[in-house]
Amino acid sequence: MKKTILIILGVFIFLLASLVALPFIFKDKIVERIDKEIAESINAQVYFDFNNISLSVFKRFPHISASINDFGIIGNPPFQNDTLIHVDQMQVDFNLKSVLFGDYPTLTGVHVDGGSVYVKVLEDGRANYDITYPSEDGEEVEHNFKMGVDLIEVKNVNLIYDDRSLQYFMALGQIEAEGKGDFTLDVYELPVRAKALIADITYEGTNYLRNKQFQGETLMNIDMNQMKFSFGDGDFALNDFLFDLNGFVALPDEGIDFDLNFAGKDNSFKSILSLVPGMYTESFSSLKTSGSMDFGGFFRGLYSDTSFPFFDIAMKVNDGMFQYPELPRPVSDIQIDMQVKNSSGNLENTSINIPTFSLNFGSNPISGRFALADLVSYDIDGALVGKLNLEEMTSIFPIEGMTLKGLLDVNAEAKGRYDSIAEIIPVINAKLLLSDVYVKSADYPAPIEHLNVNATVQNKTGKMNDFVVDLTKFGFELEDENIDGRMKIADFSVLNWDGSVKGTIDLGKMLKIFPMENLIMEGKIKADLLTKGSYKDVEEKRYNRLDTRGQVEVNNFYFTSTDLPQGVRIHQAKADFSPDRINLTQMDSRVGKSPLQASGFLSNYMNFILEENAVLKGQLSLTSSKFDANEWMTESSGGDEALTVIELPKNIDFSMSLAADEVIYDNLNLKEVRGNMTLKDGVLSFTDAGMKTLGGQMTLNGSYDPRDITAPLFDLSLNLADLSIPAAFEAFNTVKAFAPIAQHLTGKFNSNLNLSGILAQDMMPILSSLDVKGLLKVAEAAYQNSQLLQGITSLTKLNDTNTLLFRNLSIPIEIKDGLLSVRPFDLKLWDYQATIQGSTGFDGSINYLLNMQVPAGRFGAQANALLATISGTDANASTLIPVSISLGGTYNSPKIGLAGGNSIENLLAAALKSRVSSERENIQEQVTQQFRAAEDSIKREVQLKAEIVQDSVKKEAEKKVADTKEKVVEEAKNVLKGLIRPKATKPDTVKPDTTKKNDIQPRI
Template sequence: MKKVLKIIGIFLGIVLLLLALSPLFFESTMEKLVKKTIDNNLNADVAWGDFDLSLFRSFPDAALTIKDFSVVNRAPFAGDTLASGELLKLNMGITQLFKSGDDPIIVDALYFENAFVNIRVDSTGQTNYDIAIKSDAPLTDDSEANNGFIFDLKRYELKDARINYLDEKTKTFIRLTNVNHTGTGDFSLAQSELDTETTALVSLQIEDIEYLSANEVALDAVFQMDLENQKYTFLENEARINALPLTFNGFVQVNETNNEIDLTFKTPSSDFKNFLAVIPKTYVKELDGVTTTGNFTVDGMLKGVVDDTFIPKMDIKIASDNASFKYPDLPKAVQNISIDARLQNDTGLLKDTYLTIGGLSFRIDDELFTANGSIRNLTENALVNLALKGTLNLANIEKVLPVEMEQELSGIFKADVTTNFDMNSVENEQYQNIKSQGTASLTNFAYTDSGFKNPIKITNANLAFTPGNIQLKGLSATSGETDIQASGTIQNLIPFLMSKQDLKGRFNLRSNTFNLNDFMSAETTASEGATKASEATTTKETIKIPDFLDATLDFSATKLIYDNLTLDNAKGTLRIQEETATINNVTTSLFGGNIALSGNVSTKGTTPTFAMNLDLNKIDIAQSFGQLKMLEFFAPIARALEGDLNTNIKLNGNLNSNLTPVLTSLVGDAFAQIITAEVNPQQAPLLSKLGEKISFLNLDRLSLRDLSTALTFNNGKIQVKPFDFDIKGIKVTAAGSHGLDKTIDYDLTLDVPARYLGGDVAKLLAKLDPKDAETTTVAVPVGLNGTFTSPQISLNTEAAVKTLTQKLIEKQKQDLKDKGTDILRDIVGGGATPKDSSATGGTTTPKTTTQETTQVVKDILGGIFGGGKKKKDSINGSN
């Protein structure tokens, strides 16, 4: 016995060793065979990662495993991925490995894991899955094309697959996700049964309308397969759409030129709970515990061929009569539910598909709502005929259905409206073809959305429908501090609701208080720190112009609040289009004066932008420059002024998230005129330091009445063109620039009467004609640099010396010529007699006189402007 067991053990060991080593002999051969089969049969680029052959994983079968595979199209879909996946496994009998190179290998099972299939049909009808190599030569049993693999499947499986189908011609997009499918049968037989189980999430979109969104579908079915005639007949089966059960009878047959369908389907029971099952679970959650009365049935038929011209004829009826439902944890029930809808096609032509709603009605409490109508010519220019009538309390939606709404709703909606239109007229904005009549109203409506800082509350809104026009009879609304009264005309309410057009119209809007801060929204953004592990969040207040409005508003507001400003009696015209607000003829009162404004603001891009023309008339300087950062930037020194100002400003630039200007982005120009102004030098360090430096300047006597200047803005700098003003009879000419960082670069020229320059100069002037002495002035250049809070003041005394010297010398020459006397002799010579001209035969030379005069002037001005410093004297001031 021990000897027998030993022999058996040795035999099993040899078998296991052969099983373990056999892939070393067959794997390379199999990979070459797979590649040869692909090259002979597919017009596509196929690639994979690992290729593995095992005799253990599917014992007693051999398992061929291909990982990370892809099938990429060639022209005309070059570069498109037709299919890919993490794993493809082919099972086959071990004996298949020992076949000769001329015999095909028979595959018994296929297994796909995390596969993706991407099917496309372009606008010309070409398909990306038509990749089989076509050959005109007839195939024979000995043909090379028969070499490779034959799929006589017994089982196949897809696990966690994704399938996309896009038909560009009909603009149809079907997306299947979480696809799990198994099939068990025998594809080697001409007649057999195939047992399948399928689950998936289905989404369906036709053009811009999404009809299904991740709806759960399942099908457990047994099919009779007639592989010779490609005919598949439903036997035992049950399908589920969400939780709605359906059963099918009939067959699908694949022909050479078309597909033939003959199917009927219906709900296996008539419980009204079947209706709730159609609604995605996202909205209605579980149906356990829901009590229902009445019935709900689906009964349908599809019969005909499917090809480039025809679809199956159809007749699908949905019906319910006097039904109700109530969720156990909700306070209210929906009662008196009646549904009579029918989808039909009697010709097999797609355009002849139509929907009839014989009646749809329901009641919540004592409020009845009904609808009926039809939609014909569904796939081309749809013809819509609908009627709505009844009352709906929006707050009851959450009291009858366990819906997870994005925001709470409340309010009473009433409607008695009929409408008749075609979709071409809707899309082409031919509003005269939209025939609507009736009334609709909304009262006590409250709406909360993240796009608005405060809830929007509509006390009442009344609409009157007439052909081609909808009148907003009245609207009363509030949000935060804001109150609104509005009326006007809506051009396209139905196109706005039906085809996502912008809401168009013209409205009159009145408000006692309109606070723009009420329409800010909070956005939270994450900012990374020095390391990825540290993150901080910041909150920004943003204002967004609605992207669905294409409207004109003629508005007036007793009080308009923007940021920290309050504008009185604001009125004008506002045009909103493509997230851009354009304002015209806007007038208001602010800072004790009047303002006229035109321009635009756009929030369409990542960075909001603006352009404006602002006319300020007789505004209070202290108030305006104290509260408007933009004006303070224009002229920081203005905080020391008290009086009135006129200015016209033309600017464009970027805006912050709360629609305040980004000062560094400003480009434009301005003209400013100070009407009257008193000066407080202590409010401006620059003025105070200037007064300390030049002792004879009495800034209390600064006169800015009727001062005018022009300014240019660019790259955070303001360039100021030359302007003049007066300080106690001293004319001052100023020009230069300053920046957002409060740096300054200005040049002043003080036209100083010579008599202000002290006693020594007065002695010089005493020899002049009194009239000349009174009018003689000195141009004193002053440089202003540094910042407004820490100014640097430089005096160019050398230029002043030259100016005064030249004037005195010119006067001296003139007097010598006219009178033969030297008016400076006594002062320059200190009373001494100059060298005897008779000894030399002449008088004092002009060169000597010039040098002496210049030296005297230098000494005088040096003492006045710098304590004896020569030429330039620069003093750094501090705050």
């Protein structure tokens, strides 16, 4: 007996040890198999660390489980900066036998704990989840995984679905889901449990759900043959609102087939209140409520390009009431009966019927009704009647820090059809009266008083020309200042208007009463305006019939915000209005630290206000004693200041004159800046713009064209006079790149240049895109102490100094395809006649040929000795020796060599023996031809580099522009972060789009 127990115990220990050791024995093979299947299945960057993979047979015995931390997939271009999937922890279960011995590994379980999914579809339909390898005939390749999954578990995952082709956006947080079933069958049942935070669901710009808690449990029937997904009886909830959903969703060849029924389940009036924004808070459970609620409907039919499902949705509330425990008055006697219905499958035949709507705000009753027959004829029958004491309303819905008093009286009724072609509108009789309203903010000692609004909307016959909106009075008082106005609009077909506004408003006081976050504004605006006209005249462009006149005066205005931290201050500004223009007679302001005065006019302003594509025209004169443009640079992520591309409006036609005593721009200090500018069709043009800078005078004409914001263009004609060479080197990146020699030059230069190219997003020229032609003139300059000079004197053994003096140089230059080409020009190097030609690349490379004529005697004793050995020639110490020197490498690290000879001694011997006096030109011509052949090859290489750089810059600019569209995604992520309370032991699982992993092996 004892022996038997020991044998059994030994076998058990052996089996246990085997189970523990098995994953370690076969880990390399299993990991290799997983990696192989990923590589063959996924066409994207998959990142994970092999060292983070662990294997176990105990987690889901008899399956073997592979666990990994920090796993993810990054999309292919144009989604290379988007993380499609990131998982904090993932466990994948396999059939062990299939992994070790089978041809096809069988996947039996998936468990995800923490992570994020970001699905993005572009306007053209490209999607970041399209990461499988297509076959040659366009069909997806079958892969070697077999699906035997019987368990899927997901915990704490966030999902963002951003489909720009459908204008559909969804953000879900804290998703938890669990499903079990035999997925290998064609038809199987799948019990599902799930819950999530619905942070945002928006379709075509309309938000449908925000900040709602969802949970559900149901039994699904999956029919893969018919692609039909059926829902059995289940429990679903949005916040406290419970409902049942049953039926099916099927995917036929065309469209989506729906047959869904839904109904409220065990709900009270409090349940529907949980869906009202702002009410489902931590104190919701203590809310006092009563009343019943019924909800139900169906959604049935085919959704496709040509059809829409029919539906019927109904909700009824009887005797509803709610009251916050700490407040004295309830909202009571709530009666709502609503039905939205479509029986035809044509969405335009949707009807809305609300025969009953009523409630009491304390002792203030409000009641109404509304019926809309369809979305074609727009037959309407509606009414709203109510009187509301604002002081009593705030005892039901208090507004923190705000006291309200006064009366709101609404009595409105509309019945009839709207038909713009037949010029028919409903009969309308509506009155709105705000009486003696008092508004007091805790942030400001004085209240807004005597706020009165008296408005009527009437149409007694149903004809458009009988339509009248009459705002007979609008006004309020704030301390000793008041605003009064009126407006009357008549005849709906032509929209005649007649109105006025007069008074003074103190913006600082208003902002204290109605504060706005991260914004400071103060100052007074005084207005006395009359306006009269017809929108029909606007459409017919009869602007001379529009009569708007009066004055507006601004005093001590100041504005600053997060987007405008520099601040704008207007000490005083006056404008006169007339029907055809606005005259800015005075504006004394300070933008940031810079004083700025302006005057001028705007015309076509009524058309600009009333028509979408109208052009605002005008003329402005701007003057400043000192303008600091660097204040308006944007701050980069690294904290450094950098310019950014400025997009110009296309519907403004302005001519401007500018006069500034001093302008600070980047590292330049510009004096006596004068010029004229024209802004038209989104292009800014300069004419006769002049300034003193860098010790000389600069005049320019040209344009800045940012209509393609990813590749803004510039085109300039420059006239430069007496500019300092070293100062130009320090100030201009273009000079540093293409004329590095300037760092060792002293003196001044003149030039006439035509300059064009593309600007990068920091408003600096893309060097590889420059197109420049011109003539550079140097009256006198000194060149000294450079590695280039030292290399030449060392190579030639000429006993000359490391200083050169230049006089009266004219250098023709051209920049194209990233290469500065210098055509041959003559100059004196020391006392020798020389010719220089060559190029400098935008990448810093140089390639020049220097041809000199050097008297033989200048080469020293060795040359004299060679002369003495050569007889029968007329060579002597004054014989000119042709010396050709090649300059390559970079300017600061030059490669200097003799063209046509490997040493100066060999060059001397060959030249003298060849009777130099008759053949020296042939030698240099041969060298020059060889140089030009090599130059062509270098040009092609630099041009290729230039194209690559420009393509890279273009893509980066397109990404920057696209990033503006990503704001909604980032905002959704921030919402998820703010709404989700992360566990103390777990980090935030929402990952940024741009994923960079260090110390992790990228796969594929």
